[in-house]
Amino acid sequence: MVSIHQGPYGVNRTCLRIGLLGRRFAEGSLDSSLSNTIVRLALVMQRRLEDELRSSLGITAAQFRALDQIHESPGIGSAALGRALLITPQSAGAVVNGLIRAGFVQRDIHAKPGMLMGLTITPVGKQILAQATRTVERLRAEDEAPLSRLEAEGAQQALSRLLNVLTNQV
Secondary structure (H helix, E strand, C coil): CEEEEECCCCCEEEEECCCCCCCCCCCCCHHHCHHHHHHHHHHHHHHHHHHHHHHHHCCCHHHHHHHHHHHHCCCECHHHHHHHHCCCHHHHHHHHHHHHHHCCEEECCCCCCCCCCCEEECHHHHHHHHHHHHHHHHHHHHHHCCCCHHHHHHHHHHHHHHHHHHCCCC
């Protein structure tokens, strides 16, 4: 379905609306494609994760992923963090600034001018990461419960192969 939207400054633009949730799609339609199913599944799972992390810990899914990456790669810079999380450097900077304000990460204050101001996780950040990891693991178990172990492993392998090809990491 195509719809016309009025932009903030009165500029019209054409937008393609894709039915994402709550509909059954005709066999063979674009909406029943593997790609669309993956996108819809990711959106549903992302929404659950966002809601759970925000309500229980007051962090976003992006902040969780950033905390996890900083914990795994102490000293990482904002630009490298953005690449690792598949977000823009500007978005990574915004996520990092929020984590710094919350006291979950800190920049290397001993870096010399012109040197990378690497990020490290604070003790409070480690506690939040541990709690968030438990939440993520619980949600993952709930999400995968309808599948047998073999189905889950097969889906993981096939989707990982697609992701590797699409991100040129083969």
